[in-house]
Amino acid sequence: MPTQSGPSVSSRTIDATELAATPMRTAEDGLRLVPGLVLVQHGAEGKGQQYFLRGFDAVHGLDFEIEADGIPLNEWSNVHAQGYLDLGLLIPELITAIDVTPGPFALDQGPFALAGSARFRLGVPESSRGLRASVEFGSTLRERTVVSYSPRDGDGSRFVALELMNDRGFGEGRDSRRVAVMARQHLVDRPTSAGRLSALLLGQMAEFGLPGTTRLSEVEAGRIDFYGAHDPGHGTSQRAVAALDWQLTRSDHRLRALAWTGARRLALVENFTGFLERPVLGDRREQLHQAIPFGVRIDHAWAIGPRLELDSGVGVRGDVLEQREDRLDQLGRPFERTRAAKAVQADTWLLAGLRWQATEQLMLGAGTRLDVLTVSATDRLPTSVTRRGVRVAASPRVDLRWSPLASLELIAAYGRGFRPPEARAFTSFDPELEGISSDREAGGPRVSASDSGELGLRWANGSLIELRVAGFATHLARESIYDHVSRTNLQLAATRRLGLELSLASQPLRWLHVAGSVTYVDARFVRSRNPVPLAPALVGSLRSWLAHPLGLRAGLMLVGWTPRPLPYGASGSGFVRLDGTLGWHLEHVWVDLALENLLGMKLREGEYYFASDWSVAGNGSVLPSLHYVPGPPFNARLMLTLLW
Numbered sequence: 001m002p003t004q005s006g007p008s009v010s011s012r013t014i015d016a017t018e019l020a021a022t023p024m025r026t027a028e029d030g031l032r033l034v035p036g037l038v039l040v041q042h043g044a045e046g047k048g049q050q051y052f053l054r055g056f057d058a059v060h061g062l063d064f065e066i067e068a069d070g071i072p073l074n075e076w077s078n079v080h081a082q083g084y085l086d087l088g089l090l091i092p093e094l095i096t097a098i099d100v101t102p103g104p105f106a107l108d109q110g111p112f113a114l115a116g117s118a119r120f121r122l123g124v125p126e127s128s129r130g131l132r133a134s135v136e137f138g139s140t141l142r143e144r145t146v147v148s149y150s151p152r153d154g155d156g157s158r159f160v161a162l163e164l165m166n167d168r169g170f171g172e173g174r175d176s177r178r179v180a181v182m183a184r185q186h187l188v189d190r191p192t193s194a195g196r197l198s199a200l201l202l203g204q205m206a207e208f209g210l211p212g213t214t215r216l217s218e219v220e221a222g223r224i225d226f227y228g229a230h231d232p233g234h235g236t237s238q239r240a241v242a243a244l245d246w247q248l249t250r251s252d253h254r255l256r257a258l259a260w261t262g263a264r265r266l267a268l269v270e271n272f273t274g275f276l277e278r279p280v281l282g283d284r285r286e287q288l289h290q291a292i293p294f295g296v297r298i299d300h301a302w303a304i305g306p307r308l309e310l311d312s313g314v315g316v317r318g319d320v321l322e323q324r325e326d327r328l329d330q331l332g333r334p335f336e337r338t339r340a341a342k343a344v345q346a347d348t349w350l351l352a353g354l355r356w357q358a359t360e361q362l363m364l365g366a367g368t369r370l371d372v373l374t375v376s377a378t379d380r381l382p383t384s385v386t387r388r389g390v391r392v393a394a395s396p397r398v399d400l401r402w403s404p405l406a407s408l409e410l411i412a413a414y415g416r417g418f419r420p421p422e423a424r425a426f427t428s429f430d431p432e433l434e435g436i437s438s439d440r441e442a443g444g445p446r447v448s449a450s451d452s453g454e455l456g457l458r459w460a461n462g463s464l465i466e467l468r469v470a471g472f473a474t475h476l477a478r479e480s481i482y483d484h485v486s487r488t489n490l491q492l493a494a495t496r497r498l499g500l501e502l503s504l505a506s507q508p509l510r511w512l513h514v515a516g517s518v519t520y521v522d523a524r525f526v527r528s529r530n531p532v533p534l535a536p537a538l539v540g541s542l543r544s545w546l547a548h549p550l551g552l553r554a555g556l557m558l559v560g561w562t563p564r565p566l567p568y569g570a571s572g573s574g575f576v577r578l579d580g581t582l583g584w585h586l587e588h589v590w591v592d593l594a595l596e597n598l599l600g601m602k603l604r605e606g607e608y609y610f611a612s613d614w615s616v617a618g619n620g621s622v623l624p625s626l627h628y629v630p631g632p633p634f635n636a637r638l639m640l641t642l643l644w
Contacts, residue, residue, distance in 0.1 A: 006099065006100075006101040006105070006106055007101070007105045007106050007107075007365060007397070007399035007411075007413050007415075008101065008102070008103060008105045008399065008411055008413040008454045008456070008470070009409075009411045009454065009456030009457065009458050009468050009469070009470040010035070010101075010102045010103070010454065010456065010468065010470045010472075010501055010503075011099075011100065011101045011102075011105070011106075012034075012099075012100055013097055013098070013099050013100075014030060014033050014034070014097060014098040014100065015096075015097050016095070016096050016097060016125040017513075017545070017547055018033055018513075018545060019033075019092070019095060019098075020547070020553065020555075020581075021543075021545030021546075021547075021553065021554070021555025021581050022555065022557065022579075022581065023579050023580075023581055023594035023595065023596050023637070024092040024594075025045060025092075026045055026087060026088060026090075026092065027087040027088075027090035027091075027092055027095060027120065028041075028049050028085075028087050029092070030092065030095060030098055031051075031098070031100075031118060032557070032559070033098075033543075033557075034053075034100050034102075034118070035501060035503050035517035035518075035519055035539075035541065036053055036054055036102070036501060036517065036519030036521075036539045037051065037052070037053045037539075038051070038052040038053070038535075038536060038539060038561060039051060039052075040052070040605050040606035040629055041605070041629070042211070042212065042213060042606055042629040043174075043208060043209070043210045043211070043235065044167075044169050044173070044174040044175060044176040044208040044209045044210070044211075045088065045165070045167065045169075045176040045178060045206070045208060046086070046088055046176050046178060046206035046207065046208030046235060046236075046237050047086070047208055047210060047235060047237075047268075048060040048061065048080075048081070048084050048085050048086040048087075049085075050606060051063075051064045051085075051115070052534065052535040052536065053102060053115040053116055053535075054102055054103070054115055054116070054472065054474070054497060054499055054519065054521050054535075055474075055497040055499065055521035055522070055523030055532055055535050055537070056114065056115035056497075056523075056535060057481055057482070057532070057533070057534040057535050058083075058114075058115050059081050059082075059083070059480075059482045059489065060078075060080065060081040060083065060084045060085055061074045061075075061081070061083035061084055061085030061112060062081065062082050062083040062112060062419065062480060062482075062489065063083070063112060063113075063114040063115040063417075063419065063480075064083075064085070064112065064113070064115050064116060064117065064118070065083075065109060065110060065111065065112040065113035065116070065117035065118075066085055066087070066117065066118050066119075066120065067117070067118075067119050067120065068090060068119075068120045068122060068202070069120070069121065069122050069200065069243075069245070070245070070256070070258045070297065071200075071241060071243055071258070071260050071295070072110065072295065072317055073085055073086075073087065074111070074112045075264070075289075075291070075293075075319070076111070076318075076319060076345055076347075076420065076422065076423075077319065077321060077343060077345060077422040077423035077424065078266065078289050078291075078323075079266070079287045079288065079289040079323035079324075079325065079339070080266065080268055080287055080289065081482065081489070082419075082422040082424075082480075082489055083111075083112040083419075084266075086237060086239065086266075087120075088178055088180060088204045088206050088237065088239075089180055089182075089202045089203060089204035089239050089240075089241065090120060090122070090180075090182070090202070091146060091148075091161050091163045091180050091182050093124075093128065093132075093134070093146055093148065093161070094122055094123065094124060094148065094159060094161050094182055095120055095121070095122065096121045096122065096123040096124070096125055096156065097121040098118055098119065098120055098121070099118070099119040099121070100116065100117070100118050100119075101113075101116055101117050101118075102115065102116035102454075102472075102501075103115070103116055103413070103415060103417075103452045103454055103472060103474070104116075104117075104395065104397070104415040104416060104417030104418075104450065104452055105397055105399060105413040105414070105415040105452070105454065106397065106415075107311060107351055107353045107365075107367045107369060107397050108299070108311075108313060108351065108369075109369075109395075109397075109415070109417070110347070110349065110369070110371070111347060111371070111418060111419060111420050112419060113417050114417040114418070114419060114448075114450045114452075114474075114476065122182070122184070122200075123150075123155075123156040123157050123159065124148065124150035124156040124159050125156060126156065127585075128148070128150070128643070129150045129151065129152045129154065129156055130149070130150070130151075130152045130643055130644055131147075131148075131149050131643070131644040132146070132147070132148045132149070132641060132642070132643050132644075133145075133146070133147050133641070133642050134146045134147075134590075134639055134640065134641040134642075135639070135640050136637055136638065136639040136640075137637070137638055138167065138635060138636065138637035138638070139635045139636045139637070140167055140168055140169055140170050140635055141167065141168040142165075142166070142167040142168070142637060143165070143166045143167070144163070144164065144165040144166075144167075144639075145162075145163070145164045145165075146161065146162070146163050146164075147161065147162050148160065148161035148162075149161075157184065157186070157198070158184055158185060158186060159182065159183065159184055160182070160183040160184075161180075161181070161182045161183070162179075162180070162181055163178065163179065163180040163181075164178075164179055165177065165178040165179075169209065170227055170630075170632055170633050170635065171211065171225070171226075171227025171228060171229070171630065172209075172211060172225070172227065172228050172229040172232055173209035173210060173211035173212075173229040173232030173233070173234075174209050174211055175208065175209045176206065176207070176208040176209065177206065177207045177208070178204060178205070178206040178207075178208075179204065179205045179206075180203065180204040181201065181202070181203045181204070182201070182202055182203075183200070183201045184198055184199065184200045184201070185198065185199050186198050187199055188246075191249065194248075195246055195247055195248030195249070195255075196246070196247050196248075197244065197245070197246045198244070198245045198246075198247075199242075199243070199244055199245075200241075200242070200243040200244075200245060201240075201241070201242050201243075202239075202240070202241040202242075202262075203239065203240040203241070204237065204238070204239055204240075205236075205237070205238050206236065206237045206238075207234070207235070207236050208234070208235050208236075208237070209229075209232055209233070209234055209235075210232065210233035210234055210235050210268060210269065210270040211228075211229035211232050211233075212229060212230065212231065212232070212233065212270050212271060212272050213272060213606070213608055213627035213628060213629055214226075214228065214229070214230065214627060214628055214629070214630065215230070215612055215614060215625055215626075215627050216625070216626045216627065216628055217625055217626075218230070218614060223614075226602055226630060227630050227633070230271070230274060230614050231270075231271040231274065231282070231284060233268065233269040233270035233271060233284070234269055235266070235267060235268040235269065235270075236265075236266075236267045237265070237266050237267075238263070238264070238265045238266075239262065239263070239264050239265075240262045240263050240264075241260055241261075241262040241293075242260065242261060242262055243258060243259065243260035244258070244259050244260075245257075245258045246258075252302060252303040252304075253300070253301070253302055253303075254300070254301040255298075255299075255300050256297075256298070256299045256300075257296075257297075257298045258295075258296070258297050258298075258299075259295070259296045260293070260294070260295050260296075261292065261293060261294045261295075262292070262293050263291075263292055264289070264290065264291040264292070264293060265288075265289070265290050266287075266288070266289045266290075267286070267287070267288050267289075268286070268287045269284065269285070269286045269287075269328065269332070270284070270285065271283050271284040271285070272610075272612065272627075273610070273611065273612040273613065274612045274613045274614040274615075275613045275614070275615065276611055276612055276613045276622060278327065279613075281327070281329045281330065281335060282328075282329065282330055283327075284327070284328040284329075284330070284332075285325055285326065285327055285328060285338070286325065286326045286328055286334065287323070287324075287325050288323060288324050288325075289321065289322075289323045290321065290322050290323070291319045291320065291321035291322070292319065292320045292321075293317070293318070293319050294317070294318055294319070294320075295315065295316060295317035295318070296315060296316055296317075297313060297314070297315030297316075297317075298313060298314050298315065299311075299312075299313040300312050300313065306357075307356060307357040307358070308354065308355070308356050308357070309354070309355045309356075310352070310353075310354055311351075311352070311353045311354075311355065311367065312351065312352045312353075313349075313350070313351045313352075314349070314350050314351075315348070315349055316346055316347065316348045316349070317346070317347050318344070318345050318346030318347060319343075319344070319345055320343075320344050321342065321343050321344075321345075321423070322341070322342040322343075323339065323340075323341055323342075324337065324339055324340045324341075325337070325338045325339035326338065337381065338381075339381065339424075340379075340380040340381050341377060341378060341379050341380060341381075341423065341424070341427055342377075342378050342380075343375060343376060343377040343378065343423035343426075344375075344376045345373075345374065345375045345376075345377075345423055346373075346374050347371055347372070347373050347420065348371070348372045348374075349369055349370060349371045349372070350369070350370050351367060351368065351369040351370070352367055352368065353365060353366060353367015353368070353397070354366060354367065360403075361402060361403045361404060362400075362401070362402050362403075363400070363401040363402075364399075364400055364401075365397075365398065365399045365400075365401075366396075366397070366398045366399075367396070367397055368394060368395060368396040368397065369394075369395040369397070370392070370393070370394050370395075371392070371393040371394075371395070371418065371420075372390065372391075372392055373390065373391040373392070373393065373420045373421075373447070374388075374389070374390050375388065375389050375390075375391075375421070375423055375426055375445075376388045377423040377424075377426040377427055379426075379427035379428050381428070385427075385428070387426040387427065388426075389421070389426055389445055391420065391421065391445070391446070391447045392447075393418040393420070393447045393449065394416070395415070395416045395417065395418060395449075396414075396415070396416055397413075397414070397415040397416070398413070398414045398415075399411065399412065399413040399414075400412045400413075407459055407460055407461060408457065408458070408459050409457065409458045409459075410456075410457050411454075411455075411456055411457070411458065412453075412454070412455045412456075413453065413454045413455075414451075414452070414453045415451075415452050415453075416449055416450065416451050416452070417449070417450045417452065418447050418448065418449045418450070419447065419448040419449075419478075419480070420447060421445035421446060421447065422445075422489075424488070425444070425445035426445050439479070439492045439493045439525045439527075439528055439530060441478065441491050441492055441493045446478065448476065448477055448478035448479075448480065449476075449477050450474055450475065450476040450477070451474070451475045452472065452473065452474040452475075453472065453473050453474075454470055454471070454472040454473075455470070455471050455472075456468060456469055456470030456471065456501075457469055463507040464506060464507065464508065465504070465505070465506045466504070466505045466506070467502075467503075467504055468501070468502070468503045468504075469500075469501070469502050470500070470501045470502075471499070471500050471501075472497075472498075472499050472500075472501065472521075473496070473497065473498050473499075474496065474497040475494070475495075475496045475497075475526075476494060476495045476496070476497075477494050478491060478492070478493075478494065479491075479492040479493060479494065479495045479525070479532065480492065481532075481533060481534065492525070493525050493526065493527055493528070494525070494526045494527070495523060495524065495525050495526060495532050496523075496524060496526055497521050497522070497523045497524075497532075498521065498522050499519065499520055499521030499522065500519075500520050500521075501517065501518070501519045501520075502517065502518050502519075503515070503516065503517035503518075504516050504517070509546075511546050511547050511548045511549060512544070512545075512546045513544065513545050513546070514543075514544045515541075515542075515543055515544075516540070516541060516542040516543070517540065517541050518538070518539075518540045519538070519539045519540070520537060520538050521535075521537055522537065523535060523537070531565035532565070533564075533565050533566050533567045533609075534564055534565070534566065534607075534608065535564065535565075536561035536562055536563070536564045536575075537562055537564075537565070538561060538562040539559075539560075539561040540559070540560055540561070541557065541558065541559040541560075542557075542558045543555065543556060543557040543558065544556050545581075551584050551585045551586055552583075552584060552585075553581065553582070553583035553584065553585055553592065554580075554581060554582050554583070555580060555581040556578070556579070556580045557578070557579045557580070558576070558577070558578045559575075559576075559577050560574065560575055560576040560577070561574065561575050562574055564607055566607065566608065566609035566626070567609045567610070567624065568609060568624050570609040570624070570626065572604070572607035572626070572628075573604055573607065575603060575604070575605065575631075576599070576601065577597055577599070577601070577603060577631060578597070578598040578599050579594075579595060579596050579597065579598065580594075580595045580598055581593065581594050581595070582595075587643075588642060588643050588644065589640075589641070589642060589643075590639075590640070590641035590643070591638075591639070591640055591641075592638070592639045592641070593636065593637070593638050593639075594636065594637040594639070595634070595635075595636050596632045596634065596635050596636075597631065597632050597633055597634045597635070598634065599634075600633065600634040602630070602633070603630060603631030603632075604628040604629070604630065604631070605628075605629050605630060605631035606628060606629035607626060607627070607628050607629075608626070608627045608628070609624050609625070609626055609627070610624055610625075610627065611623060611624050611625065612625065612627065
């Protein structure tokens, strides 16, 4: 059963057993277990996915914060999308748990946590320690190899792992290749005296296709296949992260100091609108982003007394980055530069909070986080101009937990989240065309803040059944939606979200789990009352998984959502997908089978409504039209694992 983890009813921990029962191609797939969270991949493996949660179109990470063992992974001012997330440097087999908090309710949640956050815990589960080698083959001509080592007598925190993957993918333009490396070694490991000092290395190199979106009218006219691509592009991604992590526990104190740096390069060539802007040369574009991230954080917890704890922290994170964007003709030659910029950005924060166990039944938590955001951006088009800015964000968080009965908890939480302005906002960038006309809002670079609240209850009858009910509300001062026509996030007016989440979990047997959830949200602009586009209003899931002591492993997951609201008053279609896993684990040999889309349906996983023109002469309709991203057809992957 999912365990309670965090300041709200909807906070939970997804453990390694749940993850193992999910068909996971990448680390992102583990997030499909989060109630109400929808992921869409409009590229191949290597391209960051799109997140939808509680009425938020979090794009590639704009409103969804992710950390890996304390290291923030959102890329603040990536050229492709603000808050861009690419988890290809996390090998799925080395994820021991994911702590999830929908909403900005935890004291240490930082930028981009307006819709929520996820904390990936890295390590090797007990059953996989020692030397492990896995080979995987799939029906899309997928070939994948993973080799890892972690001492059998250790706790799984020391490891070294290598992943190699090649996959032709389904349909056109969905091929991918990846190399990933993960390693952690303890340089000092004396918990009672000097603490534990660890060095962590994460790295990946990937090449992948970019099919973009498909215009439905072109499919219906028979001019393109359902899994086809109008103008398939390609991308490359390289990222490395190196970190030093020191942790010390002494009686009433827990201290952690973490420092990291690395290197990042992302290059993308894609075309969403065909010949809409340039009837002859086309709208294909190439983006290049290069950055050196850096950061330091120190976190301290002090048990002042048996019922009172003080949590505090200080840190800084930032990037030195350079990016450009070029228009390409049909032969792939650049003919116009539309972006050339460099920037230095930093977020310096301070946080403090108290957690008080007032009585055996009542716990209170309160604190605040203060962020100072500095940006220096140099725009090289048309001439070199540097603009600087400083912004401040204060984020109070409060939660209350009351347990009138041993089996019942009532939890209330309030939190303010924030989204920093990206470096592009300090430049002269001005798109030629925009695909969203209503609810626009002008203004310079500002921090966008949200106020969120959640009230709920958790009732559990041992491990037999657990019920969670949560009502939530969010007011966002400044909405942001990615627009495929302008190729940027458009700043829109204020929005509000009202919703309800219900989840049930049961463990009728020690080796059998069942869980289900339904999340409803009404997301609207405050002034116009228009629905916030793209995010589905109702999302539901039902899943079951087992891990029998004799070795049998199996899992089923059914997920679906109602038609999404789209721009210009349009509506998408509903969605239902069934996935499964089946395996047999002996002491030294594992065999696992992953099955996606068991119903064999033609799925429109992502749906959008914007103008495009795919007639080569550039004389097609320029009215907005429905575009989609197909989900995978039925496919299978078989993995053989040997352990020593």
